[in-house]
Amino acid sequence: RNLELPEHLKAYKGVWVFIEHDRGVVHPVSWELLGEGRKLADTLGVSLAGVVMGGADEALDAIAKEAYTFGAESCYIVRDPVLKGYRNEPFTKGMTDLVNKYQPEIVLLGATTMGRDLAGSVATTLSTGLTADCTELRIDPATRALAATRPTFGGSLLCTIMTLAYRPQMATVRPRVMQMPDADPSRSGVIVEDRLAMIETDIVTKLLDFIADENNNKVNLAYADIIVSGGKGMKSPDNFKLVWELARVLGAEVGATRPVVQSGWVDAERQVGQTGKTVRPKLYIAAGISGAIQHRVGMEGADVIVAINTDANAPIFDFAHHGIVGNAMQVLPVLTETFREHIAMRSRKAA
Amino acid sequence: MHIVVCIKQVPDSAQIRVHPVTNTIMRQGVPAIVNPYDLFALEEALRLKDQFGGKVTMLCMGPPQAEDALKKCISFGADDAVLVTDRAFAGADTLATSYALAAAVRQISREQKVDIVFTGKQTIDGDTAQVGPGIAKRLGLQLLTYVSRIAEVDIENDRITVERRAEGGVQVLRTAMPCLITMLEGTNEMRFAPLENMIHAARYPVRKWSKEAAGIEDITKIGLKGSPTVVSKVFGPTPRAEKALMQSVEDASPRDVTLNVIQKIFTQHPTLERDILAKATV
Ligand SMILES: Cc1cc2nc3c(=O)[nH]c(=O)nc-3n(C[C@H](O)[C@H](O)[C@H](O)COP(=O)(O)OP(=O)(O)OC[C@H]3O[C@@H](n4cnc5c(N)ncnc54)[C@H](O)[C@@H]3O)c2cc1C
Ligand SMILES: Cc1cc2nc3c(=O)[nH]c(=O)nc-3n(C[C@H](O)[C@H](O)[C@H](O)COP(=O)(O)OP(=O)(O)OC[C@H]3O[C@@H](n4cnc5c(N)ncnc54)[C@H](O)[C@@H]3O)c2cc1C
Structure with a gap:
């Protein structure tokens, strides 16, 4: 297999991030990727650009402006009525045409239902490599290629994947895996507008409707600041109420392990881990959770992890910051009460 | 209605262990199973067949042992099974995998026109969710990923309406068949295989296709050679x-x-x- 970059692909320069937005809201993973893309572009000494595609009446320029504050130096905007509401066909066309024309060396997308749908078809159309669900992106000093690391076999191992002889190098990254960069409102950039060579009658698939989730804004586990999670060690759905109670006192979201979800104690959208959500809260309290690798990969990015477990040798204590060895049914109510008192005391002082 | 369902045989990851010193996967004794996500695709295909009649053809690329996974699907009620198996396919990444599978689907559709190709959402080992979109692009099929419900099939006009899981809601999409659907997990429940089906499946002659039989035109596009991604390092978490x-x-x-x-x-x-x-x- 030839691993040398062919001459005609050496002209590919620059790092691109696909800016995902839907019904007026940019997915935060796009800003997280700009933060990461900025580092890659600086290492390579190339520029960082955002790609914004959308309908004629959408505020694409405002999105581009915001992209500059997160580190993009320019934005490619493709504005066309057929790009209102995500559909694979026109977005694939828009993205592949842009890539062929401007030739970026790296293209990053969020590993969302939109990003994965688009990345898979763009990479196939361009006949290039695509690395899925990465947790770390670096530049390999020897080859100047993107070294994209992803967990494999449910997180028990990590592997680093490179696309050496093809361009662009593509990767998707899950929300919350990368840190949100600080916005710098003083930054600006340039807009490059492009047209889409496609009209509605060319497009076979029609978007008939969008049914927004009822509880859309209620559970946003990935972006919660504080999460109280329970595992199978909580023993019963009744005991699991102790988890909810602590969460209520802290204004936190409730998370869970996969067996808890499978037992039907909580909804699937609360599952943390490899096959659930990746979270990055400031505080993660884990009660009755063993700390299996598939759970760990979803929450080890938390700033502070407090674990309660009867087993002093539970794997969770290998990566928690504070460990309490004890029965969760006994410790959780006390912890809740102590937090409650502390908060009450501090609120009184502040008042 | 002719439906092709793509399945992958995967190691039962619940039983996979990693060697603590060498960081290699200990595969010995780990049973191989049908990728669990693919069963939602198969069940959905079988339901369409129950409703509209027709045929469900299973397709898998893998080593000869993957025949077992296909037989399992026959026992659930699939009609035919093709195993694309050839040393030349080894080491394929998703780009090379979708090339080989697309060629095989084309070959199957020469026998009988294909209306829908199903895949699972993703596998539990490679876990990329890239093969479905890849096959669709190569065959020029309309792509419907993360489908949570098939709302309507209009056989007369070759039209299909589905609900697709998106961030913060569900898209309702209508498109033309033939199309490729990647089925979301938890959307249905796999039926039981009656005993007589199991006996039928055990004896079922799964068709095995070499790269020639699968209609591979460009051998530089399959296997390791056709794979742009290079695994440069495998290591344990720090x-x-x-x-x-x-x-x-x-x-x-x-x-x-x-x-x-x-x-x-x-x-x-x-x-x-x-x-x-x-x-x-x-
Ligand atoms: C492909 C694959 C994907 C997976 N994806 C995920 C995923 O996304 N998320 C996930 O969480 N898991 C996932 N898993 C499952 C994972 O491997 C573990 O099985 C799971 O995380 C264990 O959940 P648990 O800690 O709740 O339960 P257990 O492993 O049963 O642990 C219970 C813990 O509670 C402790 N305990 C018992 N009684 C008490 C008590 N009274 N007080 C305090 N502690 C007590 C025990 O010591 C033990 O450590 C996946 C597995 C596979 C194979
Ligand atoms: C640890 C690991 C990491 C990898 N990372 C990458 C990566 O980042 N990028 C990359 O390009 N490749 C990667 N690969 C290679 C990739 O797993 C293989 O190409 C594999 O053949 C298909 O990809 P998948 O398992 O991710 O399938 P997915 O794309 O997740 O599968 C989606 C669906 O496609 C169908 N399908 C998939 N494979 C087959 C098959 N062989 N036969 C029939 N139907 C099938 C199934 O219906 C399945 O549900 C990786 C492999 C491993 C083991």
Whole structure:
């Protein structure tokens, strides 16, 4: 297999991030990727650009402006009525045409239902490599290629994947895996507008409707600041109420392990881990959770992890910051009460 | 209606262990199963067949042992099965995999026109969710990923309406068949295989296609050669530098232990205390 970059692909320069937005809201993973893309572009000494595609009446320029504050130096905007509401066909066309024309060396997308749908078809159309669900992106000093690391076999191992002889190098990254960069409102950039060579009658698939989730804004586990999670060690759905109670006192979201979800104690959208959500809260309290690798990969990015477990040798204590060895049914109510008192005391002082 | 369902045989990851010293996968004795996500695709295909009649053809690329996975699907009620198996396919990444599978689907559709190709959402080993979109692009099929429900099939006009899971909601999409659907998990429940089906499946002559039989035109596009991605390193997760600060309710009262923890985290992370005070409901 030839691993040398062919001459005609050496002209590919620059790092691109696909800016995902839907019904007026940019997915935060796009800003997280700009933060990461900025580092890659600086290492390579190339520029960082955002790609914004959308309908004629959408505020694409405002999105581009915001992209500059997160580190993009320019934005490619493709504005066309057929790009209102995500559909694979026109977005694939828009993205592949842009890539062929401007030739970026790296293209990053969020590993969302939109990003994965688009990345898979763009990479196939361009006949290039695509690395899925990465947790770390670096530049390999020897080859100047993107070294994209992803967990494999449910997180028990990590592997680093490179696309050496093809361009662009593509990767998707899950929300919350990368840190949100600080916005710098003083930054600006340039807009490059492009047209889409496609009209509605060319497009076979029609978007008939969008049914927004009822509880859309209620559970946003990935972006919660504080999460109280329970595992199978909580023993019963009744005991699991102790988890909810602590969460209520802290204004936190409730998370869970996969067996808890499978037992039907909580909804699937609360599952943390490899096959659930990746979270990055400031505080993660884990009660009755063993700390299996598939759970760990979803929450080890938390700033502070407090674990309660009867087993002093539970794997969770290998990566928690504070460990309490004890029965969760006994410790959780006390912890809740102590937090409650502390908060009450501090609120009184502040008042 | 002719439906092709793509399945992958995967190691039962619940039973996979990693060698603690060499960081290699210990595959010995780990049973191989049908990728669990693919069963949702198969069940959906079988339901369409129940409703509209027709035929479900299974397709898998893999080593000769993958025949077992296909037989399992026959026992659930699939009509025919093709195993694309050839040393030349080894080492394929998703781009090379979708090339080979697309060629095989084309070959199958020469026998009988294909209306829908199904795949699972993703596998439990490679876990990329890239093969479905890849096959669709190569065959020029309309792509419908993360489908949570098939709302309507209009056979007369070759039209299909589905619900697709998106961030924050569900898209309702209508498109033309032939199309490729990647089925979301948890959307249906696999039926039981009756005993007579199992006997039929055990004896079923799964068709095995070499790269020639599968209609591969360009052998530089399959296997390792056709794979742009290069796995450069495999390693274990790094342990954290220091272990957790441990306290036990054996040594102190739960009250003292929790007070101690709360004090420590708030001293070390003053902004956390502020956040909690802002949000908390006492
Ligand atoms: C392909 C694959 C994907 C997976 N994806 C995920 C995923 O996304 N998320 C996930 O969480 N898991 C996932 N898993 C499952 C994972 O491997 C573990 O099985 C799971 O995380 C364990 O959940 P648990 O800690 O709740 O339960 P257990 O492993 O049963 O652990 C219970 C813990 O509670 C402790 N305990 C018992 N009684 C008490 C008590 N009274 N007080 C305090 N502690 C007590 C025990 O010591 C033990 O450590 C996946 C597995 C596979 C194979
Ligand atoms: C640890 C690991 C990491 C990898 N990372 C990458 C990566 O980042 N990028 C990359 O390009 N390749 C990667 N690969 C290679 C990739 O797994 C293989 O190409 C594999 O053949 C298909 O990809 P998948 O398992 O991710 O399938 P997915 O794309 O997740 O599968 C989606 C669906 O496609 C169908 N399907 C998939 N494979 C087959 C098959 N062989 N036969 C029939 N139907 C099938 C199934 O219906 C399945 O549900 C990785 C492999 C491993 C083991």
